[in-house]
Amino acid sequence: MRVLMFGWEFPPFISGGLGTACFGLTKQLAKRNVKILFVLPKIKGASQVEAAGDITIIGGQNYLSNEIEEVKKKISFFEKEFTVNSPLRPYISYESYKDYLEKIKEFEKESNGLHSSKGNFSIDFSGDYGQDLLSEVARFALVGRYLAQRESFDIIHAHDWMTFLAAIEAKKISGKPLVIHVHATEIDRCGENCNSEVFNLEKHGMENADRIIAVSHRTKEIIIQYYQIDPNKISVVHNGVDLDEIYQYDKTTRPFKNEKMVLYLGRITMQKGPDYFLEAAHLVVKRVQNVRFVMAGSGDMTRRLIERMAALRIADRFHFTGFLGKTDRERLFAMSDLYVMPSVSEPFGITPLEAMRYNIPVIISKQSGVAELLSNVIKVDFWDVNKLASAIINVLERPQIASSLSEHNNEILQKMNWGVAADKVIDVYNSYR
Amino acid sequence: MSVSVCFYFQVHQPFRLRKDYNFFSIGPDHSYEDVNSNRSILLKIANKCYLPTNNLMLKLINRHKGAFKISYSISGVILEQFELYAPHVLDSFKALVDTGCVELINETYYHSLSFLKSKDEFREQVTAHKNKIRELFGYNCTTFRNTELIYNNELAAEVEKMGYKTILAEGIERILGWRSPNFVYYPASAPKLKLLLKNYRLSDDIAFRFSNRGWHDFPLTAEKYASWVHSIAGNGEVIGLFMDYETFGEHQWEDTGIFNFMEALPEKIFAHPDYRFQTPSEVAQTYPPVGPIDSVHYVSWADIDRDLSAWLGNPMQDSALEFAYSLESAVKKTQDPALIHTWRKLLTSDHYYYVCTKWFNDGDVHKYFNPYENPYDAYMVYINVLNDLKLTLKQRGVLP
Numbered sequence: 001m002r003v004l005m006f007g008w009e010f011p012p013f014i015s016g017g018l019g020t021a022c023f024g025l026t027k028q029l030a031k032r033n034v035k036i037l038f039v040l041p042k043i044k045g046a047s048q049v050e051a052a053g054d055i056t057i058i059g060g061q062n063y064l065s066n067e068i069e070e071v072k073k074k075i076s077f078f079e080k081e082f083t084v085n086s087p088l089r090p091y092i093s094y095e096s097y098k099d100y101l102e103k104i105k106e107f108e109k110e111s112n113g114l115h116s117s118k119g120n121f122s123i124d125f126s127g128d129y130g131q132d133l134l135s136e137v138a139r140f141a142l143v144g145r146y147l148a149q150r151e152s153f154d155i156i157h158a159h160d161w162m163t164f165l166a167a168i169e170a171k172k173i174s175g176k177p178l179v180i181h182v183h184a185t186e187i188d189r190c191g192e193n194c195n196s197e198v199f200n201l202e203k204h205g206m207e208n209a210d211r212i213i214a215v216s217h218r219t220k221e222i223i224i225q226y227y228q229i230d231p232n233k234i235s236v237v238h239n240g241v242d243l244d245e246i247y248q249y250d251k252t253t254r255p256f257k258n259e260k261m262v263l264y265l266g267r268i269t270m271q272k273g274p275d276y277f278l279e280a281a282h283l284v285v286k287r288v289q290n291v292r293f294v295m296a297g298s299g300d301m302t303r304r305l306i307e308r309m310a311a312l313r314i315a316d317r318f319h320f321t322g323f324l325g326k327t328d329r330e331r332l333f334a335m336s337d338l339y340v341m342p343s344v345s346e347p348f349g350i351t352p353l354e355a356m357r358y359n360i361p362v363i364i365s366k367q368s369g370v371a372e373l374l375s376n377v378i379k380v381d382f383w384d385v386n387k388l389a390s391a392i393i394n395v396l397e398r399p400q401i402a403s404s405l406s407e408h409n410n411e412i413l414q415k416m417n418w419g420v421a422a423d424k425v426i427d428v429y430n431s432y433r
Numbered sequence: 434m435s436v437s438v439c440f441y442f443q444v445h446q447p448f449r450l451r452k453d454y455n456f457f458s459i460g461p462d463h464s465y466e467d468v469n470s471n472r473s474i475l476l477k478i479a480n481k482c483y484l485p486t487n488n489l490m491l492k493l494i495n496r497h498k499g500a501f502k503i504s505y506s507i508s509g510v511i512l513e514q515f516e517l518y519a520p521h522v523l524d525s526f527k528a529l530v531d532t533g534c535v536e537l538i539n540e541t542y543y544h545s546l547s548f549l550k551s552k553d554e555f556r557e558q559v560t561a562h563k564n565k566i567r568e569l570f571g572y573n574c575t576t577f578r579n580t581e582l583i584y585n586n587e588l589a590a591e592v593e594k595m596g597y598k599t600i601l602a603e604g605i606e607r608i609l610g611w612r613s614p615n616f617v618y619y620p621a622s623a624p625k626l627k628l629l630l631k632n633y634r635l636s637d638d639i640a641f642r643f644s645n646r647g648w649h650d651f652p653l654t655a656e657k658y659a660s661w662v663h664s665i666a667g668n669g670e671v672i673g674l675f676m677d678y679e680t681f682g683e684h685q686w687e688d689t690g691i692f693n694f695m696e697a698l699p700e701k702i703f704a705h706p707d708y709r710f711q712t713p714s715e716v717a718q719t720y721p722p723v724g725p726i727d728s729v730h731y732v733s734w735a736d737i738d739r740d741l742s743a744w745l746g747n748p749m750q751d752s753a754l755e756f757a758y759s760l761e762s763a764v765k766k767t768q769d770p771a772l773i774h775t776w777r778k779l780l781t782s783d784h785y786y787y788v789c790t791k792w793f794n795d796g797d798v799h800k801y802f803n804p805y806e807n808p809y810d811a812y813m814v815y816i817n818v819l820n821d822l823k824l825t826l827k828q829r830g831v832l833p
């Protein structure tokens with residue numbers, strides 16, 4: 001079977017769960033003899049910005065890169081011969097889009113000529129970086145049309161809204177069935193302040209899809225309720241977690257002796273609830289001495305939260321790391337004693353599973369897809385800061401609670417591997433053969 | 434009736450921190466300073482400003498046979514950097530002091546905000562600076578100026594108690610009312626001390642507006658400037674021209690003509706027979722104070738606000754200052770001179786200046802002096818460093 005797959009990121013250049021999910025899924029699909037033509041926009045400037053960051057961060061211990069290369073060998077990547085110069089990002093908001101363009105422009109000035117794609121077919125989708133995000137999406141659709149004319153495949157698989165137009169174009173040309181994979185919706189990202197254009201694009205994709213894969217029952221419900229899609233068209237395929245990528249770390253070498261470390265790791269945006277984590281941390285440090293909080297990631301709320309943290313006067317107990325590469329993310333998981341995911345609306349939420357690989361307890365919000373799968377974790381409402389704070393204190397101060405919460409981590413994770421997810425995705429494909 | 438022109442130049446550069454000092458550095462990594470940039474910035478400014486300007490000043494002193502006089506406050510942290518990276522600059526300052534036409538002024542060794550947080554620390558830093566000046570220049574200071582001319586009644590009283598005769602402050606309307614900055618005053622809280630004020634219009638004409646092409650008085654010639662200075666004759670006795678030394682060659686580049694301007698200026702000033710140059714302590718001895726200045730609140734020479742808001746006021750700055758000084762007693766308990774020195778270098782006011790979030794107008798100036806992309810990055814680095822220092826103090830057993 002050949003799949004024409006549209007995605008937005010792939011390791012090592014990722015900014016969130018979508019890249020991780022695409023990696024985990026395609027790796028297992030490839031093992032199951034699915035041929036994938038993965039269309040990945042090479043994001044001009046942007047990926048280089050992050051790539052530069054990654055290279056510094058990974059340093060001598062880029063233990064992941066070999067594996068990524070292995071997987072990449074099994075998948076045909078269109079990025080190799082097909083460059084989409086676009087500043088599009090899957091998680092970007094209209095507000096941060098402008099900032100982002102500035103950053104890219106600056107970078108391009110510095111790296112003038114660095115990015116020429118020798119002899120490759122290249123469409124400069126936004127030579128002057130037009131201000132309209134949606135017109136970028138529309139132009140990306142040309143890629144779908146072009147590939148559909150040139151390549152042969154059995155099915156089209158598109159990850160999240162920015163790829164939907166391209167996938168629909170490919171479907172129009174080829175007549176092949178379209179599977180869209182919903183990792184997140186505008187409802188999750190923006191709540192009631194929904195961007196109706198993005199929402200409409202998502203709805204348009206869902207309506208044109210032959211099959212929809214939702215990453216959780218929670219997401220399926222959102223698709224039914226807000227997008228009014230026929231439930232029979234939707235299959236739930238939970239994400240998996242890769243168990244091999246473990247960072248070796250001896251906790252006794254932590255610089256902060258006799259202290260516990262509580263971790264938040266994710267984009268610092270409204271959707272992820274970082275403000276609830278900060279407020280809970282404040283309540284905890286007022287009552288518990290030997291605890292330290294770390295917030296890893298970046299996003300449009302970072303500055304506001306740094307100021308809030310400063311105003312709360314907990315700078316000696318609360319740390320911001322900024323955006324981290326894969327290796328440092330793993331290192332933080334390995335250093336931590338407790339992981340908290342306070343998301344306001346989380347379609348799936350892969351980070352608690354990643355944290356569980358390090359045998360630590362996790363606290364997650366009830367408003368997350370992964371809550372459907374995890375029975376042996378503490379679940380709180382994202383807004384209930386007091387409850388979150390007491391839960392954190394309970395875990396930190398009662399080792400038996402911590403160990404009972406984490407003792408079955410491994411068995412649970414064994415059942416949540418990408419192989420299971422890949423089998424289900426193949427079932428979805430096969431329903432069209 | 435003679436009028437004295439009183440030049441005071443501030444010479445200071447901080448020990449800047451490493452911009453890459455991140456969360457993972459806390460614990461294993463105790464090297465906080467960006468040694469390479471500190472060295473290269475110092476050498477750059479030495480070549481653009483300190484060396485050529487010192488040469489010019491020496492030339493003017495010689496040319497005018499001792500009638501041209503100036504004063505400097507050179508922070509302890511830049512003196513250390515001269516010793517480390519540019520001893521020849523130190524030599525050129527020594528040559529200037531040896532002419533007898535140069536007064537040296539005391540300040541806090543670390544160019545710190547210590548008076549705001551700890552009087553003990555303030556006194557120790559002033560003493561350290563006094564000793565450093567004596568050691569390097571064989572000079573005993575009798576004039577004091579606080580970091581960035583931060584000043585109020587309480588400070589004046591403390592400085593008087595420490596035996597100083599003269600103090601400098603910003604000549605702003607907030608403390609002057611209807612009165613002119615061009616006289617010697619005394620602090621309401623310290624009647625024995627002489628208070629010299631900065632004439633900020635004439636000072637900023639040189640320091641900030643000199644090369645501003647949008648300014649209606651552009652271009653500024655020595656002649657034109659001298660005529661403004663001369664217009665004060667009859668209604669003033671002293672004109673305090675206080676500014677950063679880096680004005681010459683660094684803030685105003687050589688190609689703006691700033692050196693030619695300065696070279697021509699003394700002669701133009703002397704064209705009026707009543708005019709002369711004096712150092713702050715000479716001014717203080719010459720003119721009796723005309724009245725008290727009551728400054729309950731802090732004033733400074735920074736930004737358009739001329740208060741503390743360049744360094745304090747946003748939650749990041751306030752939390753950073755509190756955090757730093759919360760370590761004071763533990764740091765001192767170690768009795769480890771190196772560790773105490775490390776902590777004190779973190780008290781330099783520039784670290785708080787970088788965290789300023791006032792973007793408009795003043796923000797431009799802040800940006801110019803700021804090695805960080807934004808105040809948030811500056812704050813995170815500073816806090817990470819303090820956390821590492823705190824960890825060290827815990828390991829030494831001086832903090833629980």
